[in-house]
Amino acid sequence: MLGNKDANRLEGGAGNDRLKGGAGDDHLLGGAGNDALFGQAGADRMEGGTGNDVYYVDDAGDRVVERGDDAGIDKVFSTISYRLDANVERLTLVSGAGNINGAGNNANNTIVGNEGDNVLSGGGGIDSLTGGAGHDTFVFDTSPLAVGRTVIRDFVSGEDKIALSLDAFGAGFYAQPPGAIADAEFGYGTRATTAEQSLIYDRASGNLYYDVDGTGPEKAVRIGVLMGAPDLHLADIILV
Numbered sequence: 001m002l003g004n005k006d007a008n009r010l011e012g013g014a015g016n017d018r019l020k021g022g023a024g025d026d027h028l029l030g031g032a033g034n035d036a037l038f039g040q041a042g043a044d045r046m047e048g049g050t051g052n053d054v055y056y057v058d059d060a061g062d063r064v065v066e067r068g069d070d071a072g073i074d075k076v077f078s079t080i081s082y083r084l085d086a087n088v089e090r091l092t093l094v095s096g097a098g099n100i101n102g103a104g105n106n107a108n109n110t111i112v113g114n115e116g117d118n119v120l121s122g123g124g125g126i127d128s129l130t131g132g133a134g135h136d137t138f139v140f141d142t143s144p145l146a147v148g149r150t151v152i153r154d155f156v157s158g159e160d161k162i163a164l165s166l167d168a169f170g171a172g173f174y175a176q177p178p179g180a181i182a183d184a185e186f187g188y189g190t191r192a193t194t195a196e197q198s199l200i201y202d203r204a205s206g207n208l209y210y211d212v213d214g215t216g217p218e219k220a221v222r223i224g225v226l227m228g229a230p231d232l233h234l235a236d237i238i239l240v
Contacts, residue, residue, distance in 0.1 A: 057082055064088055093118060122150045130154050140223060141165040144210040150224040157231040163240045179238050186234045191220055201232045
């Protein structure tokens with residue numbers, strides 16, 4: 001089903017539908033079934049309904065709406081920097097779209113970058129991040145003490161960065177120099193070796209830990225996993 005240059009309302013109903021809004025600010029409703037919704041030009045509202053739905057986002061005004069009681073796995077393909085709306089599980093940044101960024105929501109998300117330099121953040125939940133080619137930044141932007149972790153599937157030391165949000169981790173990390181953590185706040189193994197707030201990397205497993213009080217009574221918590229246990233050095237870690 002294809003819209004025109006006007007603001008269209010296209011409704012697919014039951015079945016697996018393919019809706020294209022055309023130009024204009026459109027409202028697309030997939031209904032039941034596994035639907036593909038293309039907003040195209042304009043600021044579009046896309047509602048897949050039940051099923052495993054796929055959305056194509058290309059405008060900052062596009063809105064994806066998914067029901068909280070839908071058990072389907074829903075995906076967004078985006079040509080712009082995009083943060084997943086609630087109840088959508090997967091995001092892929094489209095090849096050829098350049099240096100764009102992707103962010104998740106509070107669910108368990110899978111986010112895949114393109115060949116550009118992408119900034120990816122999972123949000124809450126247990127998230128899977130794949131940067132693809134390019135120099136990518138993987139952001140930890142939720143409280144390290146919250147339930148959840150980030151799985152990074154293709155980290156490359158010297159090319160990619162691990163970014164810790166000061167809003168999430170607090171101001172305990174000393175910025176020496178600005179934008180970096182101090183030598184004493186990063187170590188290897190599974191536990192802190194100093195009394196400082198610490199980030200700890202296990203080179204055997206790829207597990208990344210955070211310890212709020214170093215060698216104090218609080219235990220280190222696992223905040224992420226670098227698949228394949230690649231090298232990780234202090235210079236690969238930044239504060240944002």
